[in-house]
Amino acid sequence: MNTIEALILGIVQGLTEYLPVSSSGHLALGSHILGVGAEENMAFTIAVHIATVLSTLVILGSEIGKIIKGTFRPLGPGSGLARLNSDQRYTLNILVSMIPIGIVGVFFKSKVESIFGSGLTIVGICLLLTAVLLAYSYFARPRQKENISLRDAFIIGIAQAFAVLPGLSRSGSTIATGLILGNNKNTMAQFSFLMVIPPILGEALLSTLEAMESGAEAAFGGISVTALSVGFLAAFISGMVACKWMINIVRKGKLIYFAAYCLLAGLAALIFG
Numbered sequence: 001m002n003t004i005e006a007l008i009l010g011i012v013q014g015l016t017e018y019l020p021v022s023s024s025g026h027l028a029l030g031s032h033i034l035g036v037g038a039e040e041n042m043a044f045t046i047a048v049h050i051a052t053v054l055s056t057l058v059i060l061g062s063e064i065g066k067i068i069k070g071t072f073r074p075l076g077p078g079s080g081l082a083r084l085n086s087d088q089r090y091t092l093n094i095l096v097s098m099i100p101i102g103i104v105g106v107f108f109k110s111k112v113e114s115i116f117g118s119g120l121t122i123v124g125i126c127l128l129l130t131a132v133l134l135a136y137s138y139f140a141r142p143r144q145k146e147n148i149s150l151r152d153a154f155i156i157g158i159a160q161a162f163a164v165l166p167g168l169s170r171s172g173s174t175i176a177t178g179l180i181l182g183n184n185k186n187t188m189a190q191f192s193f194l195m196v197i198p199p200i201l202g203e204a205l206l207s208t209l210e211a212m213e214s215g216a217e218a219a220f221g222g223i224s225v226t227a228l229s230v231g232f233l234a235a236f237i238s239g240m241v242a243c244k245w246m247i248n249i250v251r252k253g254k255l256i257y258f259a260a261y262c263l264l265a266g267l268a269a270l271i272f273g
Contacts, residue, residue: 007230009034010230010233010238014241016169017235017239019171020134020169020173021172022172024165025127025169025265053204054239056193060193063190068087070086073087073088100157120270120272121270123266125266127269130168130173131261131263133173133177137179137255144182144184145183152178152181159174169262175189178191185251185253189250193243
């Protein structure tokens, strides 16, 4: 992978990690078009995923700081969940949402990895599923809720677990599922972006350990430090832009445009794959 290819794929990763169009699906499409195996290059994969996490921390840093500060405040009076303040409930929801993806990562990691090597057909099918989910969330008009419940957090977590499939958008699946459940669109984008941080960091840690075991040559796969750095910066900058943009898009309820895009991209993947 040369510097230009790393730049292009870094931008693709940064934009599509937050926009509801599937980063893994577009990385597969981009790699297919450019003729490179970005998804097979552990060093590049780790770098661009860490870059997108850092972009989230920059854009939502003040909100994250507030949640962390509130989480460590003393419990209130009463019993059970009634003792938790709003920030402690938010943190608990994040932890609950991580359970499904944790189960998939521990018990089905090899199965998922085999799917990534199955060509563009699965990417196309999953992009079409993303289109259906986004369209349904746009036209559905459920009763609005004030806060995300533990039950909803777990269901949204299940949507995130299914989104390990290439082409099924993680942000699209989690945000659309939350909206279908009746959660406030002003809070769903932020919750979706924050709930993915621990799984991405966990995956990056596991990939780093795997790379250390396989050796530097296998991990870097021929990519230079310059190309790796360019891909990282491209993913970081484009990730910040996409994160901020996506929060405004969800608030305005414009997900239907991305449904149309995923429909076209899915059909293209099926036709040309």
